[in-house]
Amino acid sequence: MPGPVRNASRALSPAYALALGLQLCTGVALCALPTVAHAQEKLHDFNVPAGDLAQALQEFARQAGVQILFPYDVAEGKRSRGLKGRMTTATALDRLLEGQGLGVATRSARRITLRAVPVRQAARPRPRPRPRLAPGSRSPAPPPPPSVEIVVTGRAADVPVAASEMSYALTSVPRDGLDMSAPLSTAALFRQVPGFWVESSGGEAGNNIRSRGIPTDGFSAIAFAENNIPVQYDGALGYLNTDQSFRIDDTVARVEAVRGGPASLFMPNAPGGVVNFITRSGLDEQGGRVTLTGGDNGFARVDGYRALRLSDDWGIVAGGFYRRDGGRRPPGYTADSGGQIRFALDYRGAGNSLSMDIRHLDDRVTFYLPVPLRLGKDGKPEPVASFDPLHDSLAGPETQNVPLYNGRGPTDFDLSEATHTRLTAITLRGTIDLGGDSEWHGGLRWRSSDTVRNALFPTGTPMTGAAYLATIEERMQAAFPDTSELALRYALDGAEFPDAANALVTGGNLLAVSVPLDEVLAETRFSSTLQAAGRHDVALGIGGAHYTYDFDRYMGTVLMELADEARLIDAVALDAGGAVIGRYTDGGVQRYGSLFDTARMAVDALAVHASDEWRLSPDMRVDFGMRWEVNRIDGKVAGQTLVDLGDPTTLADDQLLVPDGSFVRLRRRDSGFGWSIGGNYELSPDLGVFARYTHSFRLPSVSNFNTAPLRTDQETVPIAMAELGLNYAVDTFDLSATLFSTRFQRLPFSDFRFDTETSSYVETTEIADTRTAGAELEAFWDPAGPFDLVMQATVQNARYRNFAFTQLVDSQPVERDFSGNRLIRVPRLALRGVTGIALLDDKLRIEMTGEYFSRRYADIANAQALPAYLLIGLNIRALLTERIELGAHVANLTDTLGLTEGNPRNGSFDTGTTANGYFYARPEFSRTVRVEVALKL
Template identity: 50%
Template sequence: MVSCVPPKGEALWQADNAPRGTFMHKRILTCSILALATCLSAPAVMAQDGEASAEKPSDAVRGGDFDEIVVTGRAGGAELRKAEASFAVSTLNDEQLRLTNPVSAADTFKQVPGFWVESSGGEGSNNVRSRGIPTDGYSSVALQENSLSVQYDGGLGYLNADQSFRFDETIARVEAVRGGPASIFAPNAPGGVVNFITRKGTDEPGGLIKYTWGDYGENRVDAYYGQRIGNNWGVFVGGFYRASDGMRDMGFKASKGGQIRGTINYDDGRNSFMVDVKRIDDKVPFYLPVPLTYDANGKIADVPGFDSRNDTLAGPGTSNVAILREGAPYIFDLTEGSHTKLTQVSIEGTFQIDDTFAIQTRSRYKDADILRNAMFPTGNVQELSAYLAGVSPTVLAAFPGAVGVRAQYADGSGVLDADTNGNGLVVGGNLLSVSVPIEEAMTDNRLTAEFDAGGHHNAAIGMTYDATSYRFDRYMGTTLIDVKGNANRVDVVGVDAAGNVVGSLTDNGFQRYGSIYDRVGMNVHNLALYAGDEWQVTPALRLDFAARWERTRINGQVEQKTTVDLGNPATLADNNVLAGTGNYTKVDQSFDDWGWTLGANYQFAPQFGVFARYTDTFRLPSAGEYNGSPTRTDQSSVPIKMAEFGVKYGSGIFNLFATAFWTKFEGVRFTNYRFNEVTNQYDDPEVVVADTQTWGVELEALVRPAEFFDFALQATWQDPQYKGFTYTDSSGTIQDYDGNQLIRVPKLMIRAVPGVNLFNGRVRAEAEIEHYTKRYPDIANSQVLPAYTLVNLNARAQVTDNIAIGLNVQNLFNELGLTEGNPRAGSFNVGDSNSQYFLARPVFGRTVRLNASLSF
């Protein structure tokens, strides 16, 4: 990022180091514009920020960025090399991103040690954890775009931050900070912050057109063009469009749409200014668990007739279905998937007041309509005969004259039996639609100072304000489906002695209409004050400390619910339909807390240093916690304590970053949501308050013994445990899970990358070898998700100065690796650990992508 440079030695003031901010109200916007207008009136001194891209694929060597300047997670604005940072930070440059060609934001996280990433959900709504975080989604890891949060609360219910972000060629580089100062300079970021920094016209990127083909029906075009206008102005435009059948066979065009971004920026070396406008209109599928079983040796295996690596239960049979309710039916359109329509305007600038003081300001306004339609498999996978035996008493009692039950397809195409699809299995399927229109505005304004006093100081004091308004409308019907790729809806009917239908448990495949109903309106106001100082005490010793106070106010209303009978005597599916009453329960909550961090870095030599840091921080409750429970009184700030010690070393052939860490979350509220397949609704959730504690070590290393060969290694070992997790369950039994491993998080993660550089560096090829040890889908650790290893291939060749081609093969050996179990079975104890069949979400099977790009 181009930035302001005070005339002091080689200090480089980066614009990208500011935390996030927001604007919505006129007074906030006015303050930002006034600051930027002042910025443009200052004297000009030309400077560049050194954001140059490498020109050859070989420069994309992982970990070979020891001297790169970092701007994320900091108070001051002066130049700071990665080697001198007093916190754990990883960087991905332009060429690394082009080589690996990530499918989603979550895929970039995989290239950072310490992060456990579940990208098996597709391009949106994935889960990210680091250093013992006990929460899902992006609730404790901030996703930033140009140092400003994509969403202030990244874990808002059914609205993960990555649904409002798409990765494309407009991204120039990525910086990832784990733990440490992230939670002080970013909201909801105790686990870290990942900052996606975009291209600008003043960087003179020129232009690029790139076409990508994937063997799953993927056709995608990325393009951008940037140009400097005169000495100080630049313009940039870029984006992508693609259509795809999906990484699992959905039976229809699953992904379709794109993004466009336009930017105008000013930089005279002392002052900078940028306006960025982004539009997303894109729909992608959300992939969910699939049925699995065990082979004769007790290993996890495919169910007959179902390919767990490539199939999905969702498909045309569960698309465009009418879910009955009071009034007109709700038309559930699965082909919409997760559909994001978003318009975002961002303004940022830096104004150098004098040689000591500077103002940095960032503001963003977002207006989005986000629809999430997906088919969530639920309950136990059962043999048809067992299922019919279980429901038969209910059907026979409800319909006099019925002497037996039968399963038949809802579309009238036939009757099911024990051999249907080669497995004779059925399972529940929730057709869930969630609409979340959201309007959000953020502003962050910071005063920075660089001065000498007992050493050299880079200090900052700032304020972040956010205003978010959203609706949350949720409706669901629970179906019965068969088990095959693109499953079909199944009806269960009662028949008389002649085989005539006399009544039906289901209707059009629905076991229950209206099994979930929510209608919510919320307004959230967040205010944070922070200050920090990076104090260079001696040439070798630097101390930095910072503190943050934050308050969130949650106001809104949640419609009260009742059950209604739609009045069809021929079926039981419409007897208990959840609906709104027209009466609302108000929500009025306020929480605040403060945290601080203290770090030290000692540089024995330019390429060798050590650091230590202690952080006492927090996470405030989310408005999403009240979407379904407006009267809850159990929410409060969660105290978080973190410590880390790191060693950094670099030489011509060897780089090493090693960090030992400790993390403790205190008083976390764990909620057990379990979908009851008898009542076809969620049981009243159990809530347990407990702690978590994690010890661990992260490694990021690179060995380059020769120009033609290098070997990169990223590894994380950790021991994530629940502490004090003891409670009495609904049956009166005391459950003690103290010391159990955190759900879904492996103890060991290894990513080894051997690579070769050929033809004077014009060709780079590498293998990514990922290994993850066993995990558990529940807090009881009753079911094992086995260890697995994936092998991926990446290659890129610079054919001419302007033409490049690339190859990406994911999961080369088509490994079956499970990332999560069945969350709808409950997070405390899944309860079906000894079942022959179960639900879990695997990684994608082998996929191949080819790309060709023309730069100019």
């Protein structure tokens, strides 16, 4: 048989040549970083009232139009003197810092970094208790936690703005919020962001996230960024979601999430928003921490980091984690194991900056799939008698290693390999002060990864053993004419399957996918401040990417009992004497080679974006921008044919999909143009209102062509989004509210249904539109006393439009119309509340969380309802000494059976109802308990 397809040879296209040149030039510039002399400083009008020093520094930065970084623990509890008059930035800052124990470490035209310095004859005042930040809350008055790099996500300009001045919705999760909530996965963290619909029931990787009714799964509309550079250019690559390429650990300082707004202008494939993970810097903080965590089902994890300032200009950070886990629904072997390490080196001096970051991930995590359920007499889901949906696993030792065929020959399928990602990413970032309020910014990321994704996907619906035998009787009689009766036997020992009339069996697909990916991303950006009818903070950027990947997939279909750690079953034909004369299966395998695909793809991407943040007056800002992007795809896909391996005693090897030696070439070019305009008006220093309209797009993902290179249903999808909101922040109360409307046009929807009779997939695609209207609310209340409260809510009405088509059912045309139906798996109402209490002089904090999701539907026809549910959680953190901290976290305290999705293998158009009442759905995880102890270094 032919060997694997090799990467397609390719001509140097103009877009690719420009992208390659951009990458080279960015790399050279980052390595050189010449020092540029400062221009003579301009005079500014300052009016900073006396008060809290941290707030005064933030107000000074806003009036000076600079970014300021400072050690919060030094500024905390101090009061500043008033500052008023026309003077240079340097003079104003010197007056503000006099006698405060802070001095300038580095300074450029747009960024100032402060550090602690000795103070003569001045005793430091007793510090006030630090504000208690609930998970997901924003700190309204003080700056973020100590000495973190301030990166405002969703903007190209570096000039800081206050919350009341923002013209889009942003949620920030600080480091102490991450520590307090201890999310079980990256996707679980996003539940702290209103407007995001999250399915984190797949485990630590391979989950789904949407924003504001955007009807695409995975991470196809929400971009992941690490310090404002994409973690992966296209987060929707088949079987390679972005959350497989990234893990949260102690090297992350905070997280910022933008819903909609201008995110799509500055980040690829981000029409719904961007989540930016901002990492620690050795220039901004010192010390470190080691955290040991243990939990149920054998969970054990160690996290750690160390930050060190080498000199005034250089700092380093090193850290990572290692973890082992028996599993959320234990399969009888180690479910998760592996970890991540990071090393970062930072330089800031002479007005310039340079950062190098190296991250290596080698982690293996289980992908959790739907479990069997049945409809009770009241029509509500309930457990099947032989299976606990919260604790049991169909996967087990007997399905861990199964002999299969990978399309080229025999292979040993290893289910315990799970989703295994080995990734190395090297990132360079830097800025050069060009003088005259202008800067050059550059970023370059090289990433090489190898991802294997092995999983057991349940198929069809559970049925009794007798019912299953009835479905194969005709084929078995034709293949083995002397058949007297059919029977079920356990595959390994040949023992009779008990009570076939009542005991349940099910089908499953053992699917193996390999996706090695090599990627280079680069962006160069020029920003400047101009004066013309107000102040303009303008930016012009060019970004490019080149990535290649291989896609190899094979699958075998098996028959199993419906039980925890299910055993494989053979269906056999018996003669009149009870002897076995033939087998439908072979060692439990119903069909070898039920799926096979091989593809090699290469993509060149080029994007240009420009923006202007225009301050018309002290109270009014207008910002607008545009993005043009073009992708060029070049690849080839292997052809297929069916072969019979020739074993006359079984039907399992009669139809294997294998490569036929031919290849289909793919070459296409897609482009899109988007723009956004927003405005903000400050009604007071505490209250701002904003409005925004964005016209964005989503280019076709290259992985849509992995198996169908000649498909014609993939085009650039236009997306329109309107927003109206307000931001209000005072000392004890913080409120963000946004009304939004989203419209998709010409979006392809696929029904990917597994046919249990032929053990093969059948795909149907239809084009339709969607419209969503909704509201997001985020509030933080911290009154006097020990209590505080966070409330988040998302209400949305998401509907399909123009979704009418003709479907063939039993060779007869049937008219279907899903127009007006609710979007698949999107709840109309999602609520999250966190109430906290701080005791013992803030040394003990207890939080209770509640998350409510209203009824959803598992299919587009809205035939299978997923009931509403409520999840309760508990988080406790206690400061035992100045260096030792103890924490405890309980998720799903009440062991609620909450269903997040149905079984997509049964199709997404109309799953219908089953005659026996059995079905598959994927639940939230059962009660999870974890205890941790942290030691500050």
